[in-house]
Amino acid sequence: MKVLLLNGSPHKNGCTYTALEEVEGVLKKEGIETEIVQLGNGPIRDCIGCGGCSKKDGACVFYDDSINEILDKAKQADGFIFGTPVYYAHPSGRVLSALDRLFYAGSSAFAHKPGAAVASARRAGTTASLDVLNKYFTIAQMPVVSSSYWNMVHGNTPEEVHQDKEGLQVMRNLGRNMAWLLKCIEAGREKGFEAPNAERAFRTNFIR
Ligand SMILES: Cc1cc2nc3c(=O)[nH]c(=O)nc-3n(C[C@H](O)[C@H](O)[C@H](O)COP(=O)(O)O)c2cc1C
Structure with a gap:
């Protein structure tokens, strides 16, 4: 079993990373394989809504950033943690660009796999940011994993995040709940409980 942490x-080793590392530590102790994927600081294209991914076997038409590579990793993963810093009370632009393209091109790589979002902020905007990220899970048939409080840490530097004892505890509890759910899903599969097939998509495009 493997969890991909985005x-x-x-900032490769910043505050968001510090939170993800705390979740990862528990996952590893629980015997779950992990990989932290860095979006990095290079340009990441936004989705241009060209629809090309529907003709390209579930890959994005753009290969000049890491999105298709991450999509390949997502296909092999069993669970996901999406981490973001808060920028003006919303998730970072790069995480939104990445997730728009990942889910538009390849939502089947995520379906029925548990996910959780984590936000890091100096002070505020975390709940709004978590709300945005959680919606990727709920539009893609993914069970949302919770913790013992909201999945956020506070700090402007990793040192400050390390002082947020409650935030880090929430990260560890999130790791435990993710590991537990993954094991339950695997046990269910062994007993013959496969994920349900959704009905064929039917779009009414609002009111007609
Ligand atoms: C462009 C920008 C906007 C930010 N907006 C907010 C904000 O609205 N609320 C807040 O508490 N922190 C804000 N911050 C601070 C970061 O969210 C905070 O330092 C975060 O923990 C950084 O995480 P990182 O080290 O993983 O990048 C902002 C930082 C930047 C660069």
């Missing part, structure tokens, strides 16, 4: 910050 760092949506341009």
Whole structure:
């Protein structure tokens, strides 16, 4: 079993990473394989809504950033943690660009796999940011994993995040709940409980 942790910050070892590392530590102790994927600080294209991914076997038409590579990793993963710093009370632009393209091109890589979002802020905007990220899970048939409080840490530097004892505890509890759910899903599969097939998509495009 493997969990992919996506760092949506341009800072490789910053505050968001510090939170993800705390979740990762528990996952590893629980015997779950992990990988932290860095979005980095290079340019990441936004989705241009060209629809090309529907003709390209579920890959994005753009290969000049890491999105298709991450999509390949997502296909092999069993669970996801999406981390973001808060920018003006919303998730980072790069994490939104990445997730728009990942889910538009390849939502089947995520379906029925548990996910959780984590936000890091100096002070405020975390709940709004978590709300945005949680919606990727709920539009893609993914069970949302919770913790013992909201999945956020506070700090402007990793040192400050390390002082947020409650935030880090929430990260560890999140790791435990993710590991537990993954094991339950695997046990269910062994007993013959496969994920349900959704009905064929039916779009009414609002009111007609
Ligand atoms: C452009 C920008 C906007 C920010 N907006 C907010 C904000 O609205 N609220 C807040 O508490 N912190 C804000 N911050 C601070 C970061 O969210 C905070 O330092 C975060 O922990 C950084 O995470 P990182 O080290 O993983 O990048 C902002 C930082 C930047 C660069």
